[in-house]
Amino acid sequence: xxxxxxxxxxxxxxxxxxxxxxxxxxxxGIFMLIVLLGMSRGVVxxxxxxxxxxxxxxxxxxxxxxxxAWHGYKMGRYIQLKDGDKDVLExxxxxxxxxxxxxxxxxxxxxxxxxxxxxxxxxxVFPSELSRSGTTMVAGRFINDADIDQKRKVIVLSLxxxxxxxxxxxKSIGETVRFGNLSFLVVGVFDSRWSRQVYxxxxxxxxxxxxxxxxxxxxxxxxxxxxLEDGIAAERTIRNTLASIHDYNPQDESAVYFWNQxxxxxxxxxxxxxxxxxxxVIGIFTLLSGIIGxxxxxxxxxxxxxxxxxxxxxxxxxxxxxxxxxILESVSITTLFGYFGIILGTALTAVIGHFIGEQDGFLNxxxxxxxxxxxxxxxxxxxxxxxxxxALKALKVKPVEALRDE
Numbered sequence: 001x002x003x004x005x006x007x008x009x010x011x012x013x014x015x016x017x018x019x020x021x022x023x024x025x026x027x028x029g030i031f032m033l034i035v036l037l038g039m040s041r042g043v044v045x046x047x048x049x050x051x052x053x054x055x056x057x058x059x060x061x062x063x064x065x066x067x068x069a070w071h072g073y074k075m076g077r078y079i080q081l082k083d084g085d086k087d088v089l090e091x092x093x094x095x096x097x098x099x100x101x102x103x104x105x106x107x108x109x110x111x112x113x114x115x116x117x118x119x120x121x122x123x124x125v126f127p128s129e130l131s132r133s134g135t136t137m138v139a140g141r142f143i144n145d146a147d148i149d150q151k152r153k154v155i156v157l158s159l160x161x162x163x164x165x166x167x168x169x170x171k172s173i174g175e176t177v178r179f180g181n182l183s184f185l186v187v188g189v190f191d192s193r194w195s196r197q198v199y200x201x202x203x204x205x206x207x208x209x210x211x212x213x214x215x216x217x218x219x220x221x222x223x224x225x226x227x228l229e230d231g232i233a234a235e236r237t238i239r240n241t242l243a244s245i246h247d248y249n250p251q252d253e254s255a256v257y258f259w260n261q262x263x264x265x266x267x268x269x270x271x272x273x274x275x276x277x278x279x280x281v282i283g284i285f286t287l288l289s290g291i292i293g294x295x296x297x298x299x300x301x302x303x304x305x306x307x308x309x310x311x312x313x314x315x316x317x318x319x320x321x322x323x324x325x326x327i328l329e330s331v332s333i334t335t336l337f338g339y340f341g342i343i344l345g346t347a348l349t350a351v352i353g354h355f356i357g358e359q360d361g362f363l364n365x366x367x368x369x370x371x372x373x374x375x376x377x378x379x380x381x382x383x384x385x386x387x388x389x390x391a392l393k394a395l396k397v398k399p400v401e402a403l404r405d406e
Contacts, residue, residue, distance in 0.1 A: 024337070026333070030337075030345065031345045060261065061259075064257045065255070077248070085218055094237050100221070110178075111161070122197060122205065125143060127148075128221070138189050151201065154184060155198050155199070157198055161198065162186075228266050243255070291386045323391045339379075
């Protein structure tokens with residue numbers, strides 16, 4: 001092994017300029033691959049932060065306005081969703097439709113304590129909203145079933161609002177806030193990239209709205225769905241059911257608006273996979289120029305060492321030993337300079353992540369151990385491929401002809 005390492009080092013010393021130029025091409029290719037992978041990781045991280053924490057197996061439904069006349073009704077009719085709609089959807093018995101919940105939005109109101117006040121609006125929700133909204137509890141708890149059943153006047157504040165009203169969010173738990181003309185007990189504080197409203201129990205929100213049957217949103221949780229076709233089939237069933245309840249054309253997509261989170265999640269995952277593949281293809285083609293350079297330098301090395309190879313073959317060296325030596329020389333050159341590219345590329349993505357920070361559509365770019373391992377495998381394979389053809393050419397050299405070579 002030591003002799004082999006010395007031979008590889010000697011080859012690199014005898015071809016300093018060619019080795020350096022080839023090494024720069026390899027390092028540049030790996031550098032670009034690492035930077036591209038790091039940037040794509042930033043996009044994927046942003047996707048996970050925006051969508052990954054949200055429940056992806058649900059369809060959100062909102063009131064709309066009809067665009068077609070139907071059964072004596074004129075177009076332009078407002079379709080108001082009702083609390084009873086969720087019970088009808090659940091009772092249809094479709095195996096793709098799981099639990100159905102609803103939301104009630106409240107108008108902007110003043111939320112105040114002795115310390116400060118703020119204008120905000122509320123959402124009356126069920127406990128399952130926590131997993132779907134992508135929010136994270138930082139203190140206390142979220143709305144629970146007992147709150148719903150007993151119509152409790154409890155409230156969950158956003159982190160920024162809790163800091164404004166109480167200074168210390170953790171000490172806000174168990175305190176009361178004035179919400180309009182009512183007092184609400186603070187039971188939790190959440191943090192979220194997007195949400196700034198407050199949450200109260202769904203039943204309490206309906207009571208504040210005068211116990212009307214109107215709801216602002218239906219949320220249908222999906223079961224037994226795995227493909228895009230499953231999501232489309234579930235959406236079609238829901239559309240037909242709501243159309244029969246409210247008597248509008250099921251083909252009129254403006255009558256009620258759908259946000260199919262399940263299908264959107266599948267499509268976004270497909271988009272992220274295509275992005276990752278595209279980055280690898282671009283990076284590997286960039287690396288290819290360096291690999292060709294390594295192969296060329298190995299061809300030159302084989303040509304210059306034809307006499308040496310002939311002597312080794314004449315004294316009994318086996319073909320696989322010559323093949324192994326040349327391939328290992330190629331892998332060594334590729335890996336050595338490739339790791340310079342890895343280090344520089346990793347450093348640049350870290351600098352970009354530091355200065356850009358958290359932006360919409362871009363979050364924490366960089367490379368992790370899995371990417372480093374994948375790039376290492378690419379380096380080894382690329383080096384082996386670069387040395388394969390020169391090595392095969394060396395094996396074709398006949399010992400007698402090689403000994404004659406000057």
